[in-house]
Amino acid sequence: xxxxxxxxxxxxxxxTEHSVGGQKGAVMYLRISEDRARKARxxxxxxxxxxxxxxxxxxxxxxxGEAVLVTFDxxxxxxxxxxxxxxxxNERLGNHIIDYLEENDAVLxxxxxxxxxxxxxxxxxxxLGSASPNVASPVTIYRTDIREWISSSGxxxxxxxxxxxxxxxxxxxLLLSAHREVTISDHASAHIYVGARDGVYTSLFxxxxxxxxxxxxxxxxxxxxxxxxxxxxxxxDFRADVLKITHHGSxxxxxxxxxxxxxxxxxxxxxxxxxxxxxxxxxxxxLGGRPGPRAIFETxxxxxxxxxTDGMSYGGGILYEAEFESPGRFAESLGGEILRLAYVDxxxxxxxxxxxx
Ligand SMILES: [Zn+2]
Numbered sequence: 413x414x415x416x417x418x419x420x421x422x423x424x425x426x427x428t429e430h431s432v433g434g435q436k437g438a439v440m441y442l443r444i445s446e447d448r449a450r451k452a453r454x455x456x457x458x459x460x461x462x463x464x465x466x467x468x469x470x471x472x473x474x475x476x477g478e479a480v481l482v483t484f485d486x487x488x489x490x491x492x493x494x495x496x497x498x499x500x501x502n503e504r505l506g507n508h509i510i511d512y513l514e515e516n517d518a519v520l521x522x523x524x525x526x527x528x529x530x531x532x533x534x535x536x537x538x539x540l541g542s543a544s545p546n547v548a549s550p551v552t553i554y555r556t557d558i559r560e561w562i563s564s565s566g567x568x569x570x571x572x573x574x575x576x577x578x579x580x581x582x583x584x585x586l587l588l589s590a591h592r593e594v595t596i597s598d599h600a601s602a603h604i605y606v607g608a609r610d611g612v613y614t615s616l617f618x619x620x621x622x623x624x625x626x627x628x629x630x631x632x633x634x635x636x637x638x639x640x641x642x643x644x645x646x647x648x649d650f651r652a653d654v655l656k657i658t659h660h661g662s663x664x665x666x667x668x669x670x671x672x673x674x675x676x677x678x679x680x681x682x683x684x685x686x687x688x689x690x691x692x693x694x695x696x697x698x699l700g701g702r703p704g705p706r707a708i709f710e711t712x713x714x715x716x717x718x719x720x721t722d723g724m725s726y727g728g729g730i731l732y733e734a735e736f737e738s739p740g741r742f743a744e745s746l747g748g749e750i751l752r753l754a755y756v757d758x759x760x761x762x763x764x765x766x767x768x769x
Contacts, residue, residue: 438736442707443729444653444677447700449707452726462722462733467600467622469654469719471680473711473740473748474505476689477531478682480629480656481509482620486597488548489518492618492629492656493526495534496746499567502530506538508742513546521548521596524604525555526631527615531689534567537574540582550583554604557586560612587616591645599623599723605645610637615658617641619649623723625730628652628674632659635667635767647673653730654719657681657699661691661710663763668698676706677729680717683710685751685759693760698768709734713753716740 441452441459454462468483477496483489496505513520525533533555539547553575555561563569575582585592592604603619615631628650630638638658642650655676658665660683679699681691691710700706709717715738721730739750 440734442678442732442734443727444732445729446651446675447677448705448729449677449732450727450729452729452731454726454731458726458731459733462720462731466720466722466733467620467625469627471656471682471711471717473715473738473743473746473750474682475501475743475746475748476684476686477501477505477534477746478660479505479509479535480682481512483516483518484597484600484622486600487518488521488596489513490522490524490596490602491520491539492524493532493631494523494536494539495529495531497531499534501746502534502567503538504745505742506535506542508745509535509539510542510544510546512741514544517546519546519548520551522552522554522594524616524618524629525553526617526629527556528558528561528568528612529632530567532632533571537567537570540571540574540578549581551578551581553582553584554592554616555584555586556606556614556616557588558609558612558614560614588614589644603649605641605649607637607640607644610634610640613637613659619652622721624725625654625721625723625732626652627654627656628676629656630658630665632662632665634659634664635670635765638665638667638670639767642670642673650674653677653721653732655679657691657695660684660689661695662688663692663694663761664765664768666695666698667768671698671700678707678709678719678732678734680719681708681710683712683756685712685749685756687761690756690760692762694762694768696760707734709736710756711740712749712751713756714738715743715748715750
């Protein structure tokens with residue numbers, strides 16, 4: 413197979429609202445309502461107030477893995493997974509995150525380790541090993557209470573050793589079949605949901621609420637597990653403007669049922685040029701296709717995806733600012749590529765999975 417074509421960044425930024433990867437600083441405004449994202453043109457004053465106080469969600473292009481940093485209006489930060497696909501890359505990613513926190517004067521309060529996979533949690537040991545004042549003391553980790561986290565060798569053992577070495581400076585909270593509500597700031601809270609066992613894919617889901625905005629993070633999950641959580645906790649708890657697509661867009665996740673209940677206006681995925689890390693054709697169809705009234709962004713096409721919201725209404729939706737940094741701040745050192753949308757479209761596949769349709 414010939415080399416996949418790499419996107420021309422300048423060219424890509426001039427294209428449609430559903431495919432807008434661009435160089436640093438490329439910004440667009442969206443008003444997001446149920447199942448729909450529309451371009452917005454807020455006045456200067458509203459833009460300034462959004463910039464002055466907002467929630468920021470930064471989905472880094474980390475190649476084959478996932479790392480999303482959420483910074484709240486009080487300068488505290490949560491990391492929703494942090495992993496890439498090799499030991500040296502995970503070490504670099506952990507150090508990049510520490511540098512990023514220091515540069516931006518943010519304090520990492522909480523790490524959500526959605527499930528025990530290397531490409532989601534492999535960089536956490538480096539972060540825990542850091543003496544940086546930008547990692548809170550104690551830093552909280554949420555993870556599932558499943559045996560797949562335990563191993564006497566490899567990265568899971570090193571993770572456990574890093575937790576033990578940090579001692580009282582880490583508060584590791586283990587959850588199973590649970591709902592936990594966490595207050596983050598005056599206007600921000602997180603609701604964390606975990607179902608019963610689904611093997612290594614028993615994922616923590618996080619529903620972030622900032623003023624009127626809602627964002628749902630779903631780790632890597634199968635459709636059956638998504639539906640189980642929906643049935644256990646109710647659709648009102650899952651409605652969101654933004655859906656972090658589960659399992660990098662694999663066919664085995666993103667049930668039609670959950671799309672219909674979450675009704676996201678915008679969906680984002682951490683993707684790479686590889687089955688298992690690709691936003692597949694059937695997943696895309698369940699999200700309503702592209703282009704559609706819903707906006708869909710993915711890291712292998714758009715680079716780092718940065719969303720900011722003041723959590724307040726605008727023209728019948730919630731105002732978001734979307735910025736794209738291509739190929740992504742850490743992409744080069746982590747093997748994160750940028751590919752043309754047409755090429756990625758040509759590689760998407762379809763496969764049958766129960767509970768998805
Ligand atoms: Zn994954």
